[in-house]
Amino acid sequence: MVSRSLDAVDRYPAVTYFGLTLALSWGVWLPLLSAVDGPMGRIAAIPGAFGPLAAAAVVIRLRGESVRDWLASTFDWRRSPRWYAAALAVPIGVSVAMGAVMIALTGGVDESRVAPALGGFAINVVFATLLGGGQEEFGWRGFALPHLQARYSALSASVVVGAVWALWHAPMFAFGVYDMSPAGYAAFVVVASVLFTWLYNSSRGCVPAAVLMHGTLNASVNVPLQVVGGPSALPVPFSALLVGGFGLLALVLVGSYGPKSLAGDVGDPRRGRVTRLIEDRRSTQRR
Secondary structure, three states, X not given: OHHHHHHHHHHOHHHHHHHHHHHHHHHHHHHHHHHOOOOHHHHHOOHHHHHHHHHHHHHHHHOOOOHHHHHHHHOOOOOOHHHHHHHHHHHHHHHHHHHHHHHHHHOOOOHHHXXXXXXXXXXXXXXXXXXXXXXXXXXXHHHHHHHHHOOOXXXXXXXXXXXXXXXXXXXXXXXXXXXXXXXXXXXXHHHHHHHHHHHHHHOOOOHHHHHHHHHHHHHHOHHHHHHOOOHHHOOOOHHHHHHHHHHHHHHHHHHHHOOOOOOOOOOHHHHOHHHHHHHHHHHHHHO
């Protein structure tokens, strides 16, 4: 029985990873969030947010591979500075564009909110990168994405990762931690997943850049919302603006680079070290 289970893990690493990630994170969140109310829910959610990283390490160990080697490859930050610049520019640029739309829709900004919102952004970038989202990338992009891309196109892999990533957040809605339409949020996460795949593939599998973009995204998207007076000031759902802004950019990237690779002249080197190791392993098994 144990041998069959391990064989299933070896044959279906992404499926195993997704199931274990949900089990680990929800196993922490469900009891904690049922006991905590209000703003403290976000603090209580932090331990469970490490589920994607922990699940990746467990699956790698079950497959008889080196967790140390995996960590070394995912923490490898040595890439062109332009990819770190892109990790900052993409979410900030889309947030600025959304801010312009929000100002047009509401007729102005609440000047008393501008300074606190910008100050909060500077703090939240650090928090969100380290504890409030960035750490998830060691699982979503550092493990799940390369395994899926070994079998499927970059766009298909992005949608699958995005769908599970959205489902993973379900307890946040069940316990009222997130005040947003679950369907709108899921759509936003799926289109955002396309942007992360573009960054990962284009940067030759740079997970630290994805970590930075995740933290910057989480910190930046709420800034324009705060300066116009909150979601109640908008005549349209905030989730619609998120999906529209990030979805438009995702469409541009798919149209520019194609759904197969979602990156420039990719070839194997740009799909990342982890993906190449997976493909080499599969090639050896077929011989």
